Amino acid sequence: MPQLGLLHGRAWTVLLGQLRRPPGAVCIRAVSSHSQVAEALFASQLKPYQEKSNFIIKTPKGTRDLSPQQMVVREKILNVVVSCFKRHGAKGLDTPAFELKEILTEKYGEDSGLIYDLKDQGGELLSLRYDLTVPFARYLAMNKVKKMKRYHVGKVWRRESPTIVQGRYREFYQCDFDIAGQFDPMIPDAECLKIMCEILSELHLGDFLIKVNDRRILDGIFAVCGVPESKFHAICSSVDKLDKISWKDVRHEMVVKKGLAPEMADRIGDYVQCHGGISLVEQMFQDPRLSQNKQALEGLGDLKLLFEYLTVFGVAEKVSFDLSLARGLDYYTGVIYEAVLLQTPVHAEEEPLNVGSVAAGGRYDGLVGMFDPRGHKVPCVGLSIGVERIFSIVEQRMKTFGEKIRTTETQVFVATPQKNFLQERLKLIAELWDAGIKAELMYKNNPKLLPQLHYCENMGIPLVVIIGEQELKEGVIKLRSVPSREEVAIKRENLVAEVQKRLSES
């Protein structure tokens, strides 16, 4: 399995290399051997890159830098997400970027091949974290924490085949909210779905739908359709494809590739093509075959309760019971959910953007117990917001509308029309900084006035403080509003107070 992953990785590496050389990438010659590297350890002996061959200055495949513009968008989105998590009483937690390799193995099923391992440099075998859920479970078990509501925003890494257009990268942010602890059924689960609704609404991404299902219902369906237990996992991953390919193709895969009897596939098809609201839950309760299965009944009972709570929260109409939802990760044990955007973004003139799921999660009651020496379980439920895809949507929208983003927060620019005024400008700007005002100046001894004012207009800086011969003599400074181009003279000693007044008014 890991070898397959490797080949797969190589194949797309080649493909991606052709598709995605960044605009700024340049080819230069590479260092020819490692002994050269060892030889040239000190700066004084360094060879510049241009003396090497075939070396491309780029970020690693599937990763990217975030430019100042992108950082502003990211900050805004993360603010919405984190504010919501805090609104629901979550505490922050941070874990290392890498874990002992053992911690991550056997948690991600078929996807384990996508884990980045660190090179063995002596000491422990380490891997980059694949999600924030397993480190959270490790934290709970290690510190014997039995109850915790935490959020975690951080990067995770997966050696996936990135489809850049969908906002998929090998390095990406996850924003997770989880509730650990033994509680009365479905109250925390309902809160997780409420949180997903709050965040997706606040981000104005257009209409969305949250599909829910339960691992126990899926297992029940497979059992009552006569699927042998050894095939549950394979059939489950076929079912999971129903949102991308037709039932006909899924059925074909089950029968031809996975060797399932055709009549079993047909029985499964009757179930997994169903989706609806709370009435579908009721209907499944009445199903003559499914109602005989204990696991399925437990799952249905929980879903019924979940829908009750969601109705009280006023979000039930955003949620659909979808029997085809399976979710890839191995650790889920009960309710699972996934939020999808329903159509193109709000404005008709925008290009449609296929973004798939933008949030997902579920219940994993067994994961913490796997780390506990006595197997003590801590039931958990949580969700993850797919912020990278949300970045893509928001970025695309801003591109479409040609929105301009301020990448600095500078409030005041300190300028002069005259030569030899650097020291005066430095004195002024230090005063502003010391008063907590965001200020910039040009790093030139003798700048011309016009470029200074242009810079303010380009950067959206609202105020300019101007000092010259005349002002210095009279003990004043000029205060210029960049949008209106109006200038007034104010007393030098009133500078900070006046600037603060102007800023509080705007």
Add this chain to the structure above:
Amino acid sequence: MPQLGLLHGRAWTVLLGQLRRPPGAVCIRAVSSHSQVAEALFASQLKPYQEKSNFIIKTPKGTRDLSPQQMVVREKILNVVVSCFKRHGAKGLDTPAFELKEILTEKYGEDSGLIYDLKDQGGELLSLRYDLTVPFARYLAMNKVKKMKRYHVGKVWRRESPTIVQGRYREFYQCDFDIAGQFDPMIPDAECLKIMCEILSELHLGDFLIKVNDRRILDGIFAVCGVPESKFHAICSSVDKLDKISWKDVRHEMVVKKGLAPEMADRIGDYVQCHGGISLVEQMFQDPRLSQNKQALEGLGDLKLLFEYLTVFGVAEKVSFDLSLARGLDYYTGVIYEAVLLQTPVHAEEEPLNVGSVAAGGRYDGLVGMFDPRGHKVPCVGLSIGVERIFSIVEQRMKTFGEKIRTTETQVFVATPQKNFLQERLKLIAELWDAGIKAELMYKNNPKLLPQLHYCENMGIPLVVIIGEQELKEGVIKLRSVPSREEVAIKRENLVAEVQKRLSES
């Protein structure tokens, strides 16, 4: 060199393993072979950890989780740092956690052995970033950016021997501010020192001093003392130890270990034991030997200008010209600086904590050119705040004073004294959430009132909304102030408005 690093790494790994088993760590049996891992890929076949042997649940050596308490401290410190960077007009930037290995090699001199490499899993050879400076230079060269003021807060990784007591880890945060571009001399450099002063003052870490020197002055000293150029680097790293060991020991190292003629060492000693203010700069200008060296004169000229600007900024008295300051990294080309705390923290009753340097930086005019295919240079100057050490100090101080930290921001708790009120509580809390109010409730169908109120007192939640039979009948709810324990009945429909009013008053 890399092999030496490895042995060194192993040696302290053993040591650390004995010293630093985390309190929550538990021993359980490990998986016996990798083929077992491959066999047991799916959850249904998973063996829990307790069936394995000798496996310790812990974070990787030299790393740690940040608990909710620590996260609150971290957030506060990072807020101060980032606010200051923004006050000085910096834009945000993010780069991947790993870079192509080639990007990092030959940048860190003797410390290159501390770089974490990723395992070769097919495709590119990658390494975890060692600092934020080299990725910044790579970004500038790759995107042909000639001018940029940016800040970057992110984790970096170094396979160092961690001395936990000093706040040194193998994974740690860096907070960097850099100014790239061709400008008039020393204006950006002076701003960097001003920023360090602002941040260290705002964090109330006690008295501090910023040592400055210039690589060209050091090189000039070595040249006029007759040191052969091939020994510059080795002698430089001896000089750098003067803040930890005596001149006698440094001299011994130079003469005995590094084979320097004793008279040369003595001449060096006359210089590098000097430190002082701008008058020392003037004095060195008059030095009969040093004034003959072109490089040294350039460095001294820049330092003179730097002190002029620092005087205007009002921070000159915080800065000391220290001829022993050398800084480890290879990429520095001009002025270098390092901030150290001068004594134990503010309060005499606290235990002294040796934290060494808390901020550092310098000018690196050649680094971007190393990445540019034509060698085009972009001069840069910057600084890095050692936030991990600052965390340690602040944490230690809070421990000493037994300060309690709120780990959530919850404003209102929704409680009931009665059974069968879950739905009413859910309805109430959804209203609060939808109004942007931070609220929690107990995940129990029938909680007792006292534990609900105790929870609020423990967590510092200021307000409780109480609903029961009586209130429901009368169309009111009770609003309880946790600190004063006063309760008032308010109309159900005024809930949100009343809560918002109370919160804005407190």
